[in-house]
Amino acid sequence: MSDITLSAGVRANLQSLQNIASLLTxxxxxxxxxxxxxxxxxxxxxxxxxxxxxxxxTSLTGLLDGINGGISTVQAASKGLDAIYKAIQSAQGIIDKTKSDVGTISNQARGSAVLNNAVTLGATLGYANGDTLTFTDSVTSAATTVSLGTIGTKNVQDLINTINAQGAGVYTAALNNGNLVINSNGQNAFNITSSNATALTATMGATAASTTAGSYDQVKLDSYAGQFNELLASIDQFAGDASFNGVNLLRAGNDLKVNYNEDGTSSTLLQSRNISSADFGLTTIPTGGTATLSDFTNKISVLKSALADVRSFQGEFTTKLSVMQNRQDFSKSVVNILKTGSDNLTLADANEEAANVLALQTRQQLSQSALSLAVQSDQSVLQLLR
Incomplete structure (x- = not known):
């Protein structure tokens, strides 16, 4: 090419076309x-x-995946605690219903336990002048009094007959397997009084069995005990199933650290703990005819403490969840800022580049026309030489 000599006009137009082609590319x-x-x-x-x-x-986006996982893990644990809280409240409801529904009479004494200073239960049941033996439900709305009169001594059957005669349909008495059983048909007080100064004795005879001052509806007690035990089992099931991606904060040994930056200097530690009916101190109530009202009422304070523990755990998880959600929003904003900054440095303006292409194509056509004219001028000189 160096041996070819071009005129100044042609060379200028060629250089212009080359520059335009480069810019166009x-x-x-x-x-x-x-x-x-x-x-x-x-x-x-x-x-x-x-x-x-x-x-x-890109690094922060990867950390966002961990934050999202931590949030989901806490949410799963929180849902488990919500269900456990409702289960405990239901257990409290079972106890309240048991107290009001089984028609119980408070058990004043059993066996040879001392009823008061003047009355002892054993092989004989004695009452002194002015002493009162009271059988009550949880709420007293009326009272029924049975007077044993002035007879010095009565046997058990005499006492039963007197209670049935004077109980006004509210109380009934019977001898059941050697036990004196007095049943209440309502929420009333029951009093036994004597009118003379001598002690009145109800002789148990040869049976000398333990004396109870009331009776329970055992069928209902067993039913409520079964319902209570099912609720305890559900507490353990809720805690066991409150996991996300294999991490359960309601089971010890599942601590989770959520990092917010690349070197881990900013993070949140999610501490796991054991949540179960046993950890709350809750135990099942026996069934099969052995449950008593005290088996239910003894759970009241334990259930109250369990509710307080669950509320405390819920508050802790709510705080952790709030921190992680705020950090999630912050990290998303930072990622957007970083991407925008990078794009501003490296991305092309499509509108601008499209306009450049159109302009360059127009210039290219003009340059091609100018080159054609320059070539024609050289050809005219050649014609003159001929």
Whole structure:
């Protein structure tokens, strides 16, 4: 090519076309890739700074996955605690219903336990003048009094007959397997009094069995005991199933650390703990005819303490959840800022580059026309030489 001599006009037009072609190639490449800086050769400063910003955005995006997992883990544990809280409240309801529904009479004494200073239960049941033996439900709305009169001694059957005669349909008495059983048909007080100064004795005879001052509806007690035990089992099941991705904060040994930055200097530690009916101190109530009202009432304080523990755990998890959700929003904002900064350094403006392509194509056509004219001028000189 160096042996070919071009006129000044042709050479100028060729150089213009070459420059236009180069610029056109650059603009078309930017439109194709969407970037104005594709490598360090294009713009070293923008390329490396943009790459650093993009890398940190990628790292934070990965950490966001961990934050999302931590949030879901806490939410699963919180839902488990909510269900456990409702189960404990239901257990309290069972106890309240048992107290009001089984028609119980408070058990004043059993066996040879001392009823008061003047009355002892054993093989004989004695009452002194002015002493009162009271059988009550949880609420007293009326009273029934049975007077044993002035007879010094009565046997058990005499006492039963007197209670049935004077009980006004509210109380009935019977001898059941050697036990004097007095049943209440309502929420009333029951009094036994004597009218003379001598002690009145109800002789138990040869049976000398333990004397109870009341009786329970055992069928209902067993039913409520079964319901209570099912609720305790559900507490353990809720706690065992409150996991996310294999992590259960309601089971000890499942601590989870959620990192918020690349070096782990900013993080939240989610501490796990054992949540179960046994850890609350709750035990099942015996069934099969052995349950008593005290088996239920003894659970009241334990259930109250369990509710307080669950509320405390819920408050702790709610705080952790709030922190992680705030950090999640913050990290998303930072990622967007980093990506925008990187894009501003490396991305091309599609509208601008499209306009450049159109302008360059127009210039290219003009340059081609100018080159054609220059060539025609040289050809005219050649014609003159001929």
């Amino acid at each position: 650059t603009s078309q490449n930017r439109l194709a890739t969407g970037k104005k800086v594709n490598s360090a050769l294009d713009n070293p400063t923008n390329f490396f700074v943009g790459q650093a910003l993009s890398d940190r955005a």
